[in-house]
Amino acid sequence: MRVMLVELGADRDEFNEPIALGCLAAALRNANISDLNVEQRWLMLDPTLPTVEELRNVEVVGVSAQIGSLDRLDRLMGIVAGLANPPVVVVGNLLATYAPTELLRRHPQIVCVRSEGEVALVDICRRRALGPGNAEIFRGITNVQVNGDLLQASVGSKAFDVSLLPDRSFTARVVQRGGIVRIEGSRGCHWGRCEFCSVASRFGFEVWRPFPIQRIVDDLCVLSSLGARSPYFTDEDFFGRNYDRAEALAESVITAKKRGEIDRDLNFFVSMLASDFRAKACLRALEVLRRAGLREVFVGVEAGSNEQLRRFKKKARSWTNDSAIRIAQRLGLQVDIGYIFFEPHMAFEDLTANLEFIRSLPLSDCDSRVVKKLRIQPITTSRITYSEVVVGPLELDRLTYPYKFRDDRVGTVWNRYSEWSAGTKQEVDRLLGAARGEVPSEKIRVKLKRALAAVRNEDLAALELIMESVENRSEQEPSARGLQQVGARKRSALAFATSICNDMDSAHPSV
Ligand code: B12
Ligand code: SF4
Numbered sequence: 311m312r313v314m315l316v317e318l319g320a321d322r323d324e325f326n327e328p329i330a331l332g333c334l335a336a337a338l339r340n341a342n343i344s345d346l347n348v349e350q351r352w353l354m355l356d357p358t359l360p361t362v363e364e365l366r367n368v369e370v371v372g373v374s375a376q377i378g379s380l381d382r383l384d385r386l387m388g389i390v391a392g393l394a395n396p397p398v399v400v401v402g403n404l405l406a407t408y409a410p411t412e413l414l415r416r417h418p419q420i421v422c423v424r425s426e427g428e429v430a431l432v433d434i435c436r437r438r439a440l441g442p443g444n445a446e447i448f449r450g451i452t453n454v455q456v457n458g459d460l461l462q463a464s465v466g467s468k469a470f471d472v473s474l475l476p477d478r479s480f481t482a483r484v485v486q487r488g489g490i491v492r493i494e495g496s497r498g499c500h501w502g503r504c505e506f507c508s509v510a511s512r513f514g515f516e517v518w519r520p521f522p523i524q525r526i527v528d529d530l531c532v533l534s535s536l537g538a539r540s541p542y543f544t545d546e547d548f549f550g551r552n553y554d555r556a557e558a559l560a561e562s563v564i565t566a567k568k569r570g571e572i573d574r575d576l577n578f579f580v581s582m583l584a585s586d587f588r589a590k591a592c593l594r595a596l597e598v599l600r601r602a603g604l605r606e607v608f609v610g611v612e613a614g615s616n617e618q619l620r621r622f623k624k625k626a627r628s629w630t631n632d633s634a635i636r637i638a639q640r641l642g643l644q645v646d647i648g649y650i651f652f653e654p655h656m657a658f659e660d661l662t663a664n665l666e667f668i669r670s671l672p673l674s675d676c677d678s679r680v681v682k683k684l685r686i687q688p689i690t691t692s693r694i695t696y697s698e699v700v701v702g703p704l705e706l707d708r709l710t711y712p713y714k715f716r717d718d719r720v721g722t723v724w725n726r727y728s729e730w731s732a733g734t735k736q737e738v739d740r741l742l743g744a745a746r747g748e749v750p751s752e753k754i755r756v757k758l759k760r761a762l763a764a765v766r767n768e769d770l771a772a773l774e775l776i777m778e779s780v781e782n783r784s785e786q787e788p789s790a791r792g793l794q795q796v797g798a799r800k801r802s803a804l805a806f807a808t809s810i811c812n813d814m815d816s817a818h819p820s821v
Contacts, residue, residue, distance in 0.1 A: 312367050312370075313347070316350075316360065316374065319382070324739060324743030325487050326492065331477075338435060339477070340474055359389060365393060380405065387419075398438055401423070410422040472521050484747075493526070494526075504623055508690050534571070540748055542579045542746060547581070549583075549595070553594070560602040561598060577752070579608065607644075607645055608647070610648040611648060611649055615660035618650075622653075644675040646676050654699040656717065676759075677742055679766065686710055726780070730793060741807050744811045745762060754813070765807060772797070772800070
């Protein structure tokens with residue numbers, strides 16, 4: 311039986327290892343389906359869609375559809391339509407998870423798998439292996455959680471073997487291209503309540519599932535042998551409040567490094583909650599993790615305004631966030647943050663609080679874009695909370711609802727800022743990807759991160775000028791000369807960051 315897995319790629323110029331494909335390929339190969347042949351295609355590596363010829367004897371096509379991949383999905387469905395005996399097309403990942411109804415309206419012949427795909431895809435392939443028609447029963451939305459029963463509608467499967475290592479067919483090429491190698495240590499989030507976040511609709515409320523320590527260490531050994539030196543943990547909540555487990559994991563990594571099973575220089579990145587820093591056991595674990603190679607932590611700060619944090623139902627207030635960042639830095643870790651500067655219900659004062667807060671943080675290594683607006687995502691509580699500001703239907707390919715700001719002045723600031731910053735997004739995305747990925751040396755990463763921090767500071771300077779002019783109700787273009795000057799500084803900061811990135815590209819071995 312031939313199965314083709316296709317990762318359609320994103321519209322960002324980041325070279326992220328398609329770990330979902332690796333998980334699905336491993337689950338299929340582990341499933342004892344007779345004569346199974348699994349091929350994997352990643353359009354970021356080879357942008358050509360599979361042809362009619364290539365698809366001719368394929369029985370199941372598993373498509374991973376992220377934000378910004380809809381045009382490729384449409385084209386793929388066009389190719390499939392040209393086949394006399396079309397395969398079963400199973401679509402998973404973000405578009406299928408968060409907008410299955412809209413996707414099925416567009417392509418009624420597909421099977422949409424919400425959330426995790428390991429169990430569902432194996433089951434669909436098993437059915438298909440019994441002969442054409444058998445997979446037909448899956449048509450429509452599937453959360454297959456088999457346990458003897460089909461189409462049992464619950465999200466967040468516990469039924470698959472979490473000790474199974476993902477297939478790593480693409481890792482070596484990701485390393486060669488200076489891309490981002492991904493690894494999983496857990497799934498879900500113990501908090502799961504943040505208004506804007508979709509983690510609960512994927513895994514269930516307050517569900518956090520750790521992977522076995524040995525699996526993570528084994529996976530790191532494989533990555534290390536493939537040349538990866540800076541894997542990125544995709545976990546939304548690396549600790550899951552289980553700090554002793556994290557410490558034990560760190561000890562195991564240290565041992566594996568001593569034994570030469572993991573390269574001594576391997577370092578890694580994790581995402582954590584600001585509230586974690588309040589637990590003594592977490593600080594202990596962080597110390598051991600740092601010795602094991604923890605380089606950087608990402609903290610979802612999201613806002614400086616406590617009103618906004620309360621509306622977001624974050625498990626932190628501005629003081630929790632402030633002290634988290636300072637503690638992380640004292641421990642010698644690089645810190646990156648998530649920040650949702652603009653929110654539809656905010657007052658102008660919240661904008662000011664957000665600007666003051668971000669300026670007060672010692673964020674020399676934070677490379678992320680910080681002037682962003684909230685995305686109202688489907689299947690989140692924010693869709694209900696903000697329903698009165700939503701002004702149109704779901705934008706399927708972006709997975710967001712368009713909205714207006716309650717305070718017109720906030721809306722004006724956002725529009726003027728967006729206009730000012732338009733045009734540099736692709737370039738910044740490429741630089742961000744390079745700073746997060748495999749690098750020729752950690753010194754260069756730090757240099758690039760600092761250069762990106764300088765770009766971010768110019769964004770804040772422009773925002774401040776725009777806010778001042780809107781607050782003073784200036785009829786004029788917002789301090790046009792000042793903005794031009796900031797724009798010129800931003801361009802030169804970007805040129806500097808780009809030169810570092812180009813040096814990095816030439817230092818990577820050729821592909
Ligand atoms: C790495 C990452 C990124 C990277 C790379 C993204 C990329 N395009 O590759 C970067 C930093 C660029 C990024 C950016 C953004 N991201 Co992001 N990101 C992640 C993160 C942390 C890891 C993804 C991952 O590798 N997971 C591990 C793999 C194994 O899981 P998976 O991909 O979900 O695959 C499973 C299922 O989806 C399913 N599946 C997948 N493919 C298929 C195919 C078939 C056939 C089947 C059956 C099943 C199936 O089975 C897989 C195994 O169980 C997730 C959080 C998370 N932990 O998933 C957020 C996440 C995906 N990101 C999110 C968001 C919001 C964004 C941004 C919009 C943020 C912003 N404001 O700019 C941008 C969008 C950029 C873009 N245009 O794509 C949200 C998406 C929510 C939503 N409803 O849209 C997530 C879920 C975080 C969150 N909790 O809110 N992101
Ligand atoms: S802490 Fe992070 S992952 Fe958890 S619900 Fe909030 S935003 Fe989502």
